[in-house]
Amino acid sequence: MKIHIKNGRLIDPKHGVDGQHDLYIAAGKVVGIGEAPAGFVANQSIDASGLIVCPGLVDLSARLREPGYEYKATLESEMRAAAAGGVTSLVCPPDTEPVLDEPGLVEMLKHRAKQLNLAHVYPLGALTRQLAGAQLTEMSELTEAGCVGFSQADVAITDTLVLWRALQYAATFDFTVWLRPEDPYLAKSGVAHDGEIAARLGLRGIPAAAETLALEIIIRLVRETGARVHVCRLSTAESVSLLRQAKQQGLPISADVAAHYLHLTEFDIGFFDANCHLKPPLRTQRDQQALCAGLADGTIDALCSDHAPVDDDAKLLPFAEAEVGATGLELLLPLTVKWAQDRQLALSTAIASITSRPAAIIGLDAGHLALGAVADVCVFDPAQYRRIEAKSLISQGKNTPFIGMELPGVVRYTLLQGQLVHQA
Amino acid sequence: MHNPQLNKDGKLKHLLSIEGLPRAILNQILDTAESFTGVSEREVKKVPLLRGKTVCNIFFENSTRTRTTFEIAAKRLSADVLNLNVSTSSQSKGETILDTVDNLTAMHADMFVVRHSQSGAAHLIARHVAPHVHVVNAGDGRHAHPTQGLLDMFTIRRYKPDMHNLRVAIIGDVLHSRVARSEIHALTTLGVPEVRVIAPKTLLPQDVEKLGVQVYHDMRAGLKDVDVVMMLRLQNERMSGSLLPSAQEYFKCFGLTQEKLALAKPDAIVMHPGPMNRGVEIDSAVADGMQSVILPQVTYGIAVRMAVMSILAGSNDA
Numbered sequence: 001m002k003i004h005i006k007n008g009r010l011i012d013p014k015h016g017v018d019g020q021h022d023l024y025i026a027a028g029k030v031v032g033i034g035e036a037p038a039g040f041v042a043n044q045s046i047d048a049s050g051l052i053v054c055p056g057l058v059d060l061s062a063r064l065r066e067p068g069y070e071y072k073a074t075l076e077s078e079m080r081a082a083a084a085g086g087v088t089s090l091v092c093p094p095d096t097e098p099v100l101d102e103p104g105l106v107e108m109l110k111h112r113a114k115q116l117n118l119a120h121v122y123p124l125g126a127l128t129r130q131l132a133g134a135q136l137t138e139m140s141e142l143t144e145a146g147c148v149g150f151s152q153a154d155v156a157i158t159d160t161l162v163l164w165r166a167l168q169y170a171a172t173f174d175f176t177v178w179l180r181p182e183d184p185y186l187a188k189s190g191v192a193h194d195g196e197i198a199a200r201l202g203l204r205g206i207p208a209a210a211e212t213l214a215l216e217i218i219i220r221l222v223r224e225t226g227a228r229v230h231v232c233r234l235s236t237a238e239s240v241s242l243l244r245q246a247k248q249q250g251l252p253i254s255a256d257v258a259a260h261y262l263h264l265t266e267f268d269i270g271f272f273d274a275n276c277h278l279k280p281p282l283r284t285q286r287d288q289q290a291l292c293a294g295l296a297d298g299t300i301d302a303l304c305s306d307h308a309p310v311d312d313d314a315k316l317l318p319f320a321e322a323e324v325g326a327t328g329l330e331l332l333l334p335l336t337v338k339w340a341q342d343r344q345l346a347l348s349t350a351i352a353s354i355t356s357r358p359a360a361i362i363g364l365d366a367g368h369l370a371l372g373a374v375a376d377v378c379v380f381d382p383a384q385y386r387r388i389e390a391k392s393l394i395s396q397g398k399n400t401p402f403i404g405m406e407l408p409g410v411v412r413y414t415l416l417q418g419q420l421v422h423q424a
Numbered sequence: 425m426h427n428p429q430l431n432k433d434g435k436l437k438h439l440l441s442i443e444g445l446p447r448a449i450l451n452q453i454l455d456t457a458e459s460f461t462g463v464s465e466r467e468v469k470k471v472p473l474l475r476g477k478t479v480c481n482i483f484f485e486n487s488t489r490t491r492t493t494f495e496i497a498a499k500r501l502s503a504d505v506l507n508l509n510v511s512t513s514s515q516s517k518g519e520t521i522l523d524t525v526d527n528l529t530a531m532h533a534d535m536f537v538v539r540h541s542q543s544g545a546a547h548l549i550a551r552h553v554a555p556h557v558h559v560v561n562a563g564d565g566r567h568a569h570p571t572q573g574l575l576d577m578f579t580i581r582r583y584k585p586d587m588h589n590l591r592v593a594i595i596g597d598v599l600h601s602r603v604a605r606s607e608i609h610a611l612t613t614l615g616v617p618e619v620r621v622i623a624p625k626t627l628l629p630q631d632v633e634k635l636g637v638q639v640y641h642d643m644r645a646g647l648k649d650v651d652v653v654m655m656l657r658l659q660n661e662r663m664s665g666s667l668l669p670s671a672q673e674y675f676k677c678f679g680l681t682q683e684k685l686a687l688a689k690p691d692a693i694v695m696h697p698g699p700m701n702r703g704v705e706i707d708s709a710v711a712d713g714m715q716s717v718i719l720p721q722v723t724y725g726i727a728v729r730m731a732v733m734s735i736l737a738g739s740n741d742a
Contacts, residue, residue, distance in 0.1 A: 194630045195630055196630075198629065198630065199629035199630060200605070200635065201544065202564075202566030202568070203566075205629070272544030316522055318542035318544045318548055320542055
């Protein structure tokens with residue numbers, strides 16, 4: 001299959017490309033940029049006039065809910081959602097049922113994903129068995145089975161000695177440990193930022209210190225053990241400063257933020273909107289500003305969807321009892337485009353945070369479109385707006401705070417290894 | 425943002441929280457309550473305003489006192505009353521709040537009076553019910569207890585009619601108190617210029633001053649020259665642990681005694697939403713003393729709840 005994507009604006013942040021260039025694809029790879037290779041005859045040509053052609057998105061956090069939670073979503077439904085969102089590579093956390101703590105489970109997941117062939121799936125293995133924070137998993141075996149790192153998902157390790165040793169062990173093999181910084185005691189039973197809205201609505205608060213305290217411990221342990229750590233889902237301004245200092249000291253630490261936190265604050269909870277029940281909690285406008293700035297200046301490496309499809313019934317409960325999470329795969333690109341618009345950022349800077357930069361974190365040769373690169377491509381209309389509606393979302397999760405909002409950026413084509421997996 | 429408590433004509437459709445209600449509606453409720461105070465003293469203690477209507481008291485959390493006053497209020501309005509104590513066990517059998525509400529709606533209830541241990545439960549139900557059904561929040565978690573807030577305002581207005589010239593202190597466990605939140609919003613909405621909260625830092629929400637109150641940690645300073653003293657209940661399980669060391673120390677620092685009350689204005693009134701912990705948050709001599717209006721609060725509670733229910737029933741969209 002040979003594809004010619006013509007008349008589009010090609011944005012490939014990794015190589016500093018941003019201009020009118022045609023893209024030529026053959027045998028799943030990029031074979032020509034700007035001009036066709038000799039003898040190239042396209043089987044299909046895509047007219048990308050007025051559209052942007054960029055690398056397929058790399059999402060560092062998407063829950064596919066398999067195995068174990070098929071009533072919330074299935075691998076197939078969520079991979080179709082990924083394709084519809086222009087996401088071609090996604091990392092999934094290990095908090096499935098059973099937990100991804102055995103190589104067999106990881107192999108099965110990889111195999112199922114491969115069969116569906118709608119996106120590349122990169123699982124994170126559990127850092128500790130059952131995520132229980134006591135016994136280490138077989139990290140080496142899990143890596144052979146296809147894990148790209150090790151994570152505790154949303155379960156914090158309470159025993160600091162276990163965390164220390166987990167980092168030492170991971171550092172032995174140069175594996176990356178993914179941690180969401182949260183002190184389990186300060187965050188216990190909390191459901192909203194410990195601030196004005198929690199005070200008004202009578203919701204249990206999670207102070208910003210729950211995150212910063214845990215982050216300080218992680219940074220200290222990175223310094224002690226030399227382990228490579230990726231900190232996930234930052235939510236506070238103070239975390240951005242801590243991270244900036246740690247990076248200045250040359251520590252092997254990277255970070256991401258989820259797209260919601262660039263656009264929403266605690267005030268969006270409004271009258272107990274359970275779609276805003278997220279972890280970490282939505283915080284203040286000051287935090288939001290700092291996260292946006294930190295992502296723009298590269299302190300925060302990547303932007304992810306933190307996709308978490310939840311069935312409707314689980315959201316039809318009082319705020320604190322409603323299940324945490326929001327659907328995100330199909331909103332990642334629109335929210336990135338909106339972020340660029342709102343903050344007047346170059347689109348290529350914004351796109352880097354969902355392509356080349358996250359790819360670098362998992363050490364992946366993806367998220368770029370150099371000659372010879374795998375032809376994972378997203379073609380989208382940056383000027384078109386789409387109203388986010390439950391019925392038009394392909395993901396089985398319809399839960400998002402952005403329901404009813406008009407967002408810019410509509411994905412027209414998604415190519416996975418040179419194959420069209422989505423067209424709209 | 426759309427106010428879920430008002431219908432498109434700006435009339436009260438549900439009573440979920442004091443926050444967000446205009447002053448005119450609060451005054452309407454209080455004035456209507458005034459007209460109902462006589463009903464309870466008559467030989468025939470009934471008016472026909474809710475005749476033929478079914479009021480359903482759904483209590484997901486136990487309460488004798490509040491449920492009883494709602495029941496009396498509904499009956500004095502001639503409504504049929506259905507009481508439902510949804511024990512936590514039947515909830516754990518898998519029936520959700522909305523299942524329960526749907527079942528009762530199928531039995532043609534016109535009004536739900538709801539108490540639940542989770543903040544936001546009443547909002548959830550109000551979003552879900554059929555358009556003709558009204559929801560009254562009888563307490564949701566730590567969030568709101570609007571009829572308590574209103575009856576407290578009714579009581580204050582009776583004793584201190586000039587709300588624009590008052591200094592009010594709310595004392596105790598504001599953090600866990602839905603009553604405190606409703607009182608604060610009611611007082612600020614009705615134009616009380618100075619609302620103080622007095623509590624140790626462990627019993628105050630973060631950023632509480634953003635609700636429009638002044639924060640005091642020293643009870644003596646906080647009580648100085650106030651006109652109204654509103655005590656809050658301290659739950660047993662919070663008396664010793666990481667929030668407070670002991671009930672004794674709490675009483676010493678934040679309990680209301682005659683000696684501390686003497687710092688307030690001489691004609692200050694003392695209120696408590698009940699049930700009281702005598703010797704923990706309030707000394708018996710004060711609770712039963714000349715300045716206490718704690719029992720009148722209970723009496724007024726019925727008139728205020730009648731007012732709320734009659735106004736809601738009158739707001740049906742044509």
